[in-house]
Amino acid sequence: MTDRYSPLNRIHVAAGASFTDFAGWQMPVRYSSDLAEHHAVRTAAGIFDLSHMGEIFVVGPEAADALDYALAGKLSATVVGQAKYSLLLDRTGGIIDDLVVYRTGDDRFMVVANASNREVVAAELLERTSPFECEVFDESDELALIAVQGPRSREILVATDGFAIEGGHPDGRDVGEKLAELKYYRALSGSFRTRPVLIARTGYTGEDGFELYVSPDHAEELWNALTESGTPLGLVPAGLASRDTLRLEAGMPLYGHELGAETFPVQAGLGRVVATATKGDFVGREAVEAGPNPDARTLVGLVAEGKRAARADYEIFASDDSTDVIGVVTSGALSPTLGIPIAMAYVDAAFATPDTVVSIDIRGKRLSYRVTSLPFYRAKKD
Amino acid sequence: MATESELQYTSEHEWVLVEGTTATVGITAYAAEKLGDVVFVDLPDVGTSLANGSIVGEIESTKSVGELFAPVDGTVLEKNSAVEDTPELVNSDPLGEGWLIKIEFTELPPLLSFDEYTALLGE
Numbered sequence: 001m002t003d004r005y006s007p008l009n010r011i012h013v014a015a016g017a018s019f020t021d022f023a024g025w026q027m028p029v030r031y032s033s034d035l036a037e038h039h040a041v042r043t044a045a046g047i048f049d050l051s052h053m054g055e056i057f058v059v060g061p062e063a064a065d066a067l068d069y070a071l072a073g074k075l076s077a078t079v080v081g082q083a084k085y086s087l088l089l090d091r092t093g094g095i096i097d098d099l100v101v102y103r104t105g106d107d108r109f110m111v112v113a114n115a116s117n118r119e120v121v122a123a124e125l126l127e128r129t130s131p132f133e134c135e136v137f138d139e140s141d142e143l144a145l146i147a148v149q150g151p152r153s154r155e156i157l158v159a160t161d162g163f164a165i166e167g168g169h170p171d172g173r174d175v176g177e178k179l180a181e182l183k184y185y186r187a188l189s190g191s192f193r194t195r196p197v198l199i200a201r202t203g204y205t206g207e208d209g210f211e212l213y214v215s216p217d218h219a220e221e222l223w224n225a226l227t228e229s230g231t232p233l234g235l236v237p238a239g240l241a242s243r244d245t246l247r248l249e250a251g252m253p254l255y256g257h258e259l260g261a262e263t264f265p266v267q268a269g270l271g272r273v274v275a276t277a278t279k280g281d282f283v284g285r286e287a288v289e290a291g292p293n294p295d296a297r298t299l300v301g302l303v304a305e306g307k308r309a310a311r312a313d314y315e316i317f318a319s320d321d322s323t324d325v326i327g328v329v330t331s332g333a334l335s336p337t338l339g340i341p342i343a344m345a346y347v348d349a350a351f352a353t354p355d356t357v358v359s360i361d362i363r364g365k366r367l368s369y370r371v372t373s374l375p376f377y378r379a380k381k382d
Numbered sequence: 383m384a385t386e387s388e389l390q391y392t393s394e395h396e397w398v399l400v401e402g403t404t405a406t407v408g409i410t411a412y413a414a415e416k417l418g419d420v421v422f423v424d425l426p427d428v429g430t431s432l433a434n435g436s437i438v439g440e441i442e443s444t445k446s447v448g449e450l451f452a453p454v455d456g457t458v459l460e461k462n463s464a465v466e467d468t469p470e471l472v473n474s475d476p477l478g479e480g481w482l483i484k485i486e487f488t489e490l491p492p493l494l495s496f497d498e499y500t501a502l503l504g505e
Contacts, residue, residue, distance in 0.1 A: 018415065018418075029418070029445075030418060030419075033418075033419050033473070034418050034419050034443075034444050034445065035419040035421070035444060035470075036419075038444075241418055241444060241445050244445075245444055307421065307422040307442075308422060308424070308442070309422075309442065311446075311447065333444055333445075334421045334422060334442070334444065336421075336444060363440065363447065
């Protein structure tokens with residue numbers, strides 16, 4: 001049931017967006033055309049409202065140690081201004097949520113959770129960090145999130161008047177330089193027209209881009225300013241439909257599709273996210289070290305010819321004339337950039353080698369798919 | 383091209399234009415909008431006999447797959463090859479160039495009027 005509205009809802013309605021219910025939020029699924037929005041992000045830029053995401057702060061002298069215990073990664077190894085992709089595991093090694101954690105101070109972290117998992121992440125963090133000297137605040141309702149994604153993103157931020165970087169020039173004359181220096185998965189504290197903003201070089205599209213965290217009552221002004229300066233550079237508002245095809249092409253997992261309580265990180269290709277070798281006890285450690293069954297399914301990319309796309313939950317078979325189910329599709333679409341059907345899927349270990357040919361039942365017709373490494377699409381570096 | 387008030391409709395969000403014993407079939411603007419950008423259309427071949435209510439084709443968007451139901455018993459007279467080559471016609475002109483198939487029928491089942499269809503959407 002939809003009962004939550006983004007602080008930018010009025011703007012989306014005025015822009016003629018179509019809406020979808022996403023974890024109880026009414027969010028824009030597309031404004032005019034999801035294909036056009038997808039292509040705009042690949043060639044110029046798109047602006048996304050992601051205010052439904054959860055932001056949970058862990059603050060205190062032992063915040064870093066607390067997160068080392070609560071999460072899969074070694075957050076204590078991050079420096080201020082660094083972001084890290086991490087996982088909240090349960091005791092059996094399953095994935096409760098995937099997260100991006102920003103270290104915004106020596107004793108301060110912002111944990112960004114999927115909208116559908118905000119409550120469970122906040123509750124788990126509160127419980128897991130209770131032995132440590134730190135506090136947990138769910139600030140999700142106090143923060144809006146606007147993402148600008150695409151090769152022209154930096155140009156658009158620089159062309160938008162009103163940004164200043166903390167410790168930089170108050171009139172913002174050095175913003176261009178600071179943004180150019182900002183590396184991927186790093187963030188800067190700053191202001192937009194005197195109000196605080198966290199500017200992160202992160203995203204979920206496979207392109208260069210920024211994610212901007214601001215207070216909800218300031219979100220409209222920031223959205224409008226970015227849109228005004230960005231439109232001449234090709235920026236378009238983009239909805240969740242294009243976000244999904246963009247992340248799929250980039251081989252990025254989506255909670256509820258590629259990740260879930262039944263998935264071990266290593267099956268999803270996320271073994272590197274779990275810091276078993278470099279830190280002490282953490283929730284899920286024993287289970288992750290024991291690992292899944294040796295024949296557990298593993299996440300692969302799949303490509304086919306033609307236009308008929310396999311979708312989530314379609315069964316995968318060993319060959320066109322086989323009835324042995326060897327896997328299941330978790331996400332699939334006709335790739336807007338590549339023009340071919342692509343999918344992510346879990347398959348039995350014996351079928352996970354690149355170039356293995358498998359067969360998918362696409363609504364009654366079998367189609368051959370070929371296993372390939374992820375991602376399907378990689379942005380050109382400039 | 384007929385106006386939307388001259389067309390008849392089904393509860394599966396298809397429109398039907400009846401001329402003599404020929405029914406031209408497409409999906410409504412509402413259905414096209416719900417699907418999103420159509421990227422692939424799979425239509426039955428000319429000569430295929432169709433049973434009212436059966437699934438005879440697919441309209442696929444980036445997000446999802448819509449099914450094409452036969453709104454009448456009959457035989458496929460023609461399929462819109464333009465829409466197979468350019469699926470976005472379903473979005474840009476669902477009631478016109480985005481038509482899908484023409485069916486030769488013997489008997490017309492009850493269909494919805496524009497007002498009835500509009501009322502259905504309002505529910």
